[in-house]
Amino acid sequence: MREVDGEKYYDISEICGMLHNRLSQDEIQTHFQNNKIQGIKIEDHWYATNEAIDKFEEEVIYKDIYFSELHQIDxxxxxxxxxxxxxxxxxxxxxxxxxxxxxxxxxxxxxxxxxxxxxxxxxxxxxxxxxxxxxxxxxxxxxxxxxxxxxxxxxxxxxxxxxxxxxxxxxxxxxxxIPDRPETEKDTYAVKLEVDIGKKKITTGYGTRWGKKxxxxxxxxxxxxxxxxxxxxxxxxxxxxxxxxxx
Ligand SMILES: C[S@@+](CC[C@H](N)C(=O)[O-])C[C@H]1O[C@@H](n2cnc3c(N)ncnc32)[C@H](O)[C@@H]1O
Incomplete structure (x- = not known):
């Protein structure tokens, strides 16, 4: 992480962890080059802010997710x-x-x-x-x-x-x-959950790449x-x- 003008910038290996290793470092590099992640280059290495990573997650990664039916957890x-x-x-x-x-x-x-x-x-x-x-x-x-x-x-x-x-x-x-991959172009699988913790119900989802046994x-x-x-x-x-x- 580097700080520039009070703003925190994360490098490719940090972004990889932030995205739960769903993408390889090379794939993230390509997204920087194609401007899918809005970043800056410092000493020839790509960096992005939290906001830019969130935007990328929203606009690129979430579009590529195959969601399960809603599961309830009490x-x-x-x-x-x-x-x-x-x-x-x-x-x-x-x-x-x-x-x-x-x-x-x-x-x-x-x-x-x-x-x-x-x-x-x-x-x-x-x-x-x-x-x-x-x-x-x-x-x-x-x-x-x-x-x-x-x-x-x-x-x-x-x-x-x-x-x-x-x-x-x-x-x-x-x-x-993690189920076997059905016929789909989407390369990430996510389970949709509604978790009842008593004082409220929380709707969330957790995703990962297909293929893990x-x-x-x-x-x-x-x-x-x-x-x-x-x-x-x-x-x-x-x-x-x-x-x-x-x-
Ligand atoms: C789906 S997320 C959050 C799940 C969380 N328990 C919740 O209630 O939403 C999974 C979390 O596992 C964390 N994680 C990944 N590798 C880990 C490790 N080796 N030790 C502990 N946490 C890890 C990730 O950073 C991420 O925050």
């Missing part, structure tokens, strides 16, 4: 106990909005954390390298974050969740089974491999929920 029946860690808590920050001041929300993206309208502590941190001591939390939540993390890193994140949980602590995981069985298996017991699982269309417990 958090009212979920009890998150004690001190709660929310991994990947930027974006909508659903867990922070739901459980408020008991939540510490971490996310590697400052931009995503700032976007979240939640009343909780927010810390810039990577889920695969948590800076908390062992057994610091009663509960860990991962709400539609695993779908943005590569397969090798997903195991690291679950291992870290296990490490920072107290004995008998619980991990609540929500995510989706992520599903319920994969997470059940990974969770067990890092030491968790499975207490509950529930499938709702393409979305699912798993409640794991540390012995």
């Amino acid at each position: 958090l009212k029946k979920i009890l998150l106990k004690g001190r709660i860690l929310d991994i990947g808590g930027g974006g909508e920050g659903i867990i922070g909005q739901f459980a408020g001041p008991n939540v510490i929300s971490i996310d590697p993206s400052e931009r995503e954390l700032k976007e979240a309208e939640s009343d909780c502590v927010k810390i810039i941190m990577d889920g695969k390298d948590l800076k908390f001591l062992d057994e610091a939390f009663d509960t860990v939540a991962i709400f539609f974050t695993m779908m943005y993390i590569s397969k090798p890193d997903q195991k690291k994140v679950l291992k870290e969740a296990y490490r920072v949980l107290k004995s008998k602590g619980e991990l609540f995981l929500w995510d989706l089974t 992520y599903n319920l069985e994969r997470y059940l298996d990974l969770g067990k491999k890092v030491g968790f017991n499975v207490i509950e699982q529930d499938v709702n269309g393409e979305t699912f929920f798993i409640r794991f417990k540390k012995s």
Whole structure:
């Protein structure tokens, strides 16, 4: 990030992360060259402001998304106990909005954390390298974050969740089974959600490229491999929920 006249400008690798790696760095470079992202060149490298990246997301990326049917998620029946860690808590920050001041929300993206309208502590941190001591939390939540993390890193994140949980602590995981690609030109798939957190219903959507083989069985298996017991699982269309417990 560079600051020019008080305005923050992000480079291609930062933009790649901000767009959840939906585009490669080369693709982003091409969008700069074709003026799809309005940017400036500093020392021969492209940079863009938050506003320009948002505009690009709105005008180019969202047009290329295949949306699922609306899925309803009811958090009212979920009890998150004690001190709660929310991994990947930027974006909508659903867990922070739901459980408020008991939540510490971490996310590697400052931009995503700032976007979240939640009343909780927010810390810039990577889920695969948590800076908390062992057994610091009663509960860990991962709400539609695993779908943005590569397969090798997903195991690291679950291992870290296990490490920072107290004995008998619980991990609540929500995510989706990415369906096979139907006949469509659109190269991103997004699940449309309406999440009931009690005081309000939040409509949102989480998107990713087709082709990732992520599903319920994969997470059940990974969770067990890092030491968790499975207490509950529930499938709702393409979305699912798993409640794991540390012995
Ligand atoms: C769909 S978004 C936000 C989901 C969020 N839980 C919510 O309630 O809206 C997924 C988030 O995962 C974050 N993320 C990606 N890689 C991560 C990692 N290694 N550790 C923690 N968060 C990560 C992204 O920065 C992004 O904010």
